[in-house]
Amino acid sequence: MSPIVQVDGLVKEYVVGGGLLQPATTLRAVDGVSCTIEAGETLGLVGESGSGKSTLGRLIVRLEEPTAGTVRFEGTDLGALDAEPLRRARRRMQLVFQDPLGALNPRYTVGWSIAEGLVIHGLGTPAEHPARVAELLAEVGLDPDLARRLPHELSGGQRQRIGIARALAVEPTLLVCDEPVSALDVSTRAQVLGLLRTLR
Numbered sequence: 001m002s003p004i005v006q007v008d009g010l011v012k013e014y015v016v017g018g019g020l021l022q023p024a025t026t027l028r029a030v031d032g033v034s035c036t037i038e039a040g041e042t043l044g045l046v047g048e049s050g051s052g053k054s055t056l057g058r059l060i061v062r063l064e065e066p067t068a069g070t071v072r073f074e075g076t077d078l079g080a081l082d083a084e085p086l087r088r089a090r091r092r093m094q095l096v097f098q099d100p101l102g103a104l105n106p107r108y109t110v111g112w113s114i115a116e117g118l119v120i121h122g123l124g125t126p127a128e129h130p131a132r133v134a135e136l137l138a139e140v141g142l143d144p145d146l147a148r149r150l151p152h153e154l155s156g157g158q159r160q161r162i163g164i165a166r167a168l169a170v171e172p173t174l175l176v177c178d179e180p181v182s183a184l185d186v187s188t189r190a191q192v193l194g195l196l197r198t199l200r
């Protein structure tokens with residue numbers, strides 16, 4: 001069986017500087033990365049801050065375009081996809097961001113933040129969405145009544161669980177987590193990591 005993700009020779013460069021007094025320079029954030037991810041497998045990246053881990057995650061889900069190299073998702077070269085096929089592919093690969101508060105719209109209730117993906121991708125009917133939201137909140141260990149709350153009313157651990165529920169709403173085959181526990185305290189970190197292990 002082919003891997004869910006196959007990354008070959010991935011490179012990402014940024015041009016920095018280039019003002020009147022300074023020539024432009026090229027910063028290579030990702031340098032020739034190749035890897036595969038199989039179904040049910042967890043691949044962890046270890047590196048210091050600024051080493052390109054977050055950039056690689058964004059490249060894999062094609063939130064950024066690589067300078068060179070390819071990412072194949074379920075056998076399809078993501079770089080060859082136009083907007084509509086890419087939108088359909090993105091439903092099956094979701095990103096959990098490092099900063100859960102920044103990833104959630106402060107004006108949206110928790111329930112709408114989770115249901116938004118269902119609406120965008122046409123999953124279920126509006127009448128079915130509240131029950132699906134309640135199910136997802138329970139799945140990540142939260143009280144379904146939190147659906148009526150706003151993000152600022154919740155703890156960091158609760159917000160991160162909501163970010164995970166939001167990603168799971170569209171039933172992805174790939175979940176890319178960008179340091180999902182780095183901003184959490186030790187006990188909450190253990191809970192979220194345990195949740196991710198269970199979901200796998």
